[in-house]
């Protein structure tokens with residue numbers, strides 16, 4: 001589904017991605033982790049073309065992201081993305097947030113979009129909040145709306161960039177529950193996260209990054225039980241201590 | 243002060259016709275309103291587009307937007323009025339030039355509205371660019387990630403938020419348009435300041451004249467202020483507080 005081959009990226013002189021290769025097969029969950037500044041966000045944003053990359057190729061469902069001829073908006077409409085800071089549109093109600101791209105991009109009617117939105121809101125446990133505005137919701141509720149907004153586009157895969165790291169601890173669970181459910185239903189997911197419990201539960205593989213490099217790309221069990229590199233060992237011991 | 247006050251001067255007939263001085267001032271007020279509102283509509287449209295261009299990732303679009311802003315921001319408004327009125331028509335193709343000089347209806351008004359509109363648009367563009375720039379980068383990403391095109395992202399997501407943020411500076415621009423419209427007397431638009439000068443010379447009651455005109459300008463600018471405050475209240479979003487990340 002997602003194929004990343006030898007991708008490199010420079011900001012001027014500094015290299016932020018170094019020959020990164022990995023893949024996510026259909027129905028698979030892959031977790032990406034690594035220290036701050038290691039290039040996780042950059043990598044995941046390359047997948048839907050929010051960040052251009054300098055070298056290499058990325059294909060999603062056979063469509064080349066870096067190809068100038070690719071209709072990026074069309075590709076992005078099929079790839080859902082969930083952000084660290086939710087990024088709901090604050091000037092729109094929850095139901096408008098869910099309906100916007102369905103109407104403007106997929107060409108659904110307003111009624112159809114609202115109905116689809118209502119189903120998804122119900123699914124993330126927020127049926128009663130459709131007419132509220134993002135600023136009136138807690139962080140955990142906002143992130144669940146953001147997931148519903150991505151799902152409303154009927155995506156072929158979902159990208160997550162640290163979806164729980166801006167949340168208060170007591171709200172992390174409600175968001176992870178939704179993500180676990182999606183994974184168990186067979187959604188293809190690429191998740192940047194440091195929630196190792198989540199990784200153990202649903203991830204097929206863990207990708208460990210450091211300094212723009214993919215240092216390890218291993219099956220989940222192997223990664224946790226016997227990380228091959230010193231850097232991954234240090235990283236794991238640091239985050240598992242909390 | 244040895245001044246002969248005459249507050250009933252406004253109801254007296256002008257020396258050269260059967261209108262009253264009040265008629266003159268009201269005509270002036272009408273042109274001032276027409277000029278200011280036309281210029282404002284133009285300025286808002288162009289200002290939003292140019293401001294949006296300047297906030298895009300495209301260097302070319304940014305350069306075009308910057309050039310527009312610098313062009314109108316660095317020349318005094320009065321000089322711009324003269325430039326548009328006397329100089330620009332000379333540089334048009336010959337047929338257009340003749341048409342503008344001889345046949346264009348309401349030549350002074352159209353010139354003044356364009357000039358004031360362009361001048362104000364440069365200032366609005368600056369506000370709009372700053373407004374879009376103040377939004378978190380993630381808003382653009384989120385809009386694009388949903389499959390919206392860049393123009394759609396601006397139209398649906400970025401500009402509605404940016405415009406709410408810049409309502410306070412836009413309010414002073416709107417008030418400035420009324421005040422700046424007085425410069426149009428210099429090219430012969432029959433607006434309020436033009437009529438005031440004419441009344442002063444005709445009636446020799448300069449103090450009453452200018453006090454009345456002062457009051458009329460004050461009412462215009464104050465109404466503009468109240469109107470924008472009403473829009474601001476109506477567009478307020480429940481639960482929205484400025485985010486700091």
Ligand SMILES: Nc1ncnc2c1ncn2[C@@H]1O[C@H](COP(=O)(O)OP(=O)(O)OP(=O)(O)O)[C@@H](O)[C@H]1O
Nearest residue numbers: 011014016034035036037038039040041042043162
């Ligand atoms: N616009 C930019 N210009 C220059 N360097 C940048 C830019 N954006 C990111 N970087 C650099 O790229 C590197 C990777 O950033 P990235 O955000 O992908 O890291 P990350 O792994 O997501 O970190 P975090 O865990 O803090 O989110 C960092 O060293 C960062 O400083």
Ligand SMILES: [Mg+2]
Nearest residue numbers: 040041042162
């Ligand atoms: Mg990041």
